[in-house]
Structure formats: C-alpha cells, structure tokens
Amino acid sequence: MGLTPVGSMPYQESKEEFLTTKLSHLIDLTRKIGVNWSRKNSLWPMPFATACCGIELMATGASRYDIARFGAEVMRFTPRQCDLMICAGRVAIKTMPVLQRIYMQMAEPKWVISMGACASTGGVFDTYAVVQGVDQFLPVDVYVPGCPPRPETLLEGVMAIQRIVENEGLIHSKERERGMGLVVQPTVQVKVEKGAGK
C-alpha cells in the first residue's frame, strides 16, 4: 500500500534526462513512503475533551488500551505541537469559536477525529445551545461512533487516520475531502393556550 505515487509527474523519456528524472521519482517515492510512515506512526493528538468521551479518551491513553502502541500517546495541550485533533464530547455553540481557533492554530498537515455521537451529530442534545455535529463548522476526517465509544473504537479511528495519512499524507489538507455541512432546521413549534398565564 502506498507504493504508487499520487498524481502525475512530468516524465521525460529522453536519454539525457533519464537518470535525473528517475532520481527525482525515487526521491519523491522515498520521501512519500518515509515521511508518511513517520507521520502515521507519530500522530500527536490535541485532546479537545469536553465531556464523558474525554474520560474514554483518557482510558485509551492509559496502560490497558495504550494508544502508545500506535505512536499517538503524546497528548499535547497546545495546538502548535499537534497534528491530530480529537474532538471528544458535545460542543456548545459558545465553545465553537475556541474549537475553531484551536483548529486554525494547528500546523499543517492536520487531521480531525470527531469522537462520539455528540461531536458527530449533537447526539441526544438536540437543543438551541449545542452544535449538531462539529462537521458543520470544521472539516472532519474520521467519525468515531458510540456514546461514548469504547477505547477499541477510538483506536480503530486512529488507525483509520493512519490509513488516510499513508495514502495521502503529502497532500495539503486543502485538497482533501470536505465535511458534509449538513444543517437541520428546527421544526418544533410551541402551542400557547388561550388566556393561560397571560
């Protein structure tokens, strides 16, 4: 996996440039394999843990499940040093600017895991104050289902990120897929009885 170069390189079949072109191909291939291999095995997560999913995230980091087996144990609490944001828990709309600022402060390349039902869809909190899925306002790469997800599920999500990194690691995140941007409008209207309570 990952041995075919993504995109088409300008390739000249003339004998003079044969060696150099092959060489640049080789360098590119090595860099892609090497860099992607390094990146996918040393993801540094930014734990944006706002709720009970954060406890499960801590359990994933602890010794029983041990996210260090995947090289992602270095939780950094500053976005400048991270390349993987794990958004764990429901996000209130008042918190959304914070989350967006943290995402924008992360250096390229960066990936986002939306962990749990609340971060992905709003979950049971279908209220005025809760964001109905962070993918409405942020580009999300992997959705981890569960309420909260078991540590195995989160590890599966990290492995999914690793596959993404392996396949398209050198692509700038602008060129990757975008979030779905689904918007749900409220449909409920409250009935007011006549003459009650003025």
Added chain:
Amino acid sequence: MSAKITPIIELLQKQFSDIDFAPAPLLEMKDKSAEQWCVHVQPSKLFAVMSFLRSDERCSFEQLSDLAGVDYLNFPKAKDRYGIVYSLLSLSKEHRLWVKVFVNDPNPEVPSVVSIWYGATWMEREVWDMFGVRFSDHPDLRRILTWESFEAHPLRKDYPLTGRGEREDFKVITRDSA
C-alpha cells in the same frame, strides 16, 4: 393554611402593614416547627422588604442562598407570567425564608438586590439570560450562559427546544480557510 405563622413573618407584617404577604408553608408537615415559609411581595416593595430582612437584627438573613426564575405560562391557576424566587438563609439565627415576586409581560422588571447581597450578581444575570426578566440597578446586566449575539431567552416556555436557528448561524471553517 395553618394558623401559626413564624415570628419573622409577624415581624414583617408589623413592619409593612400595607403589604399582603400571603404567607404559606412550602410544604404542610406534621411537625409544625419544621415547616418552611414563603411570602409574596410586589416588585415595587421588594427592595425595602429585602433591606429590612437583611439589616434587622431579629431577621439578619446574611445569605442569599438561591435566586431563581420561573415561567408560569400554561401553568394551572397561575395569574402571572414570571416568578422570581429568593431563598434566604440566616446563619446566625438558623432560619430560612422564601420570598416570591411576580412580574408580567411586557417589560418584566424587578429591583436588583445586588447592593444587599453581592452574590446575587451572577444569579440575576442568569435569570435575565434565561427568562428575560430585567433587574433594574444591576451593575453589569449581561448574558452569562448564552453567547453575546443570542437574542432570545431560552427557558421561556414558548421558546422551542431546538431554538430558532441560532445554532446554525455561525462562521464555517473549511480546509481552504484554515
């Protein structure tokens, strides 16, 4: 209503003879000494009554342990729309008292008690945020739980649970803009 009222309420009725306090226990109990009492006050008289309850040495309610808002829309037998409930506690005299105020639309407004109990600041801000009841003479009446551009008062009963589209009205960050 039980016949016996507490000494505090007797004191209040003597001091403010023009107010109908309509005292009632929160819960009827067999042990009358364990009953907790509630009095009703008009918004215009609230500040005077509260000052008296705080400063009079027989009352000396040093602590405002809670301040809450209630929306009585569609509530059975309710005459007024909003209620503000003050829960007072005297640590030195070891007694409690509940004070209720009712206000109505439009422009529901009660006097602020921040100058009596400073701890009321955030509680009054919360009631303003959630119910839209203004507190006159409040030093800093901003929203406390919802965000600044929010316009509604979400704990009112006629506000839909899922909001009126406020939660979607926000800047989107794409991969291009980040």
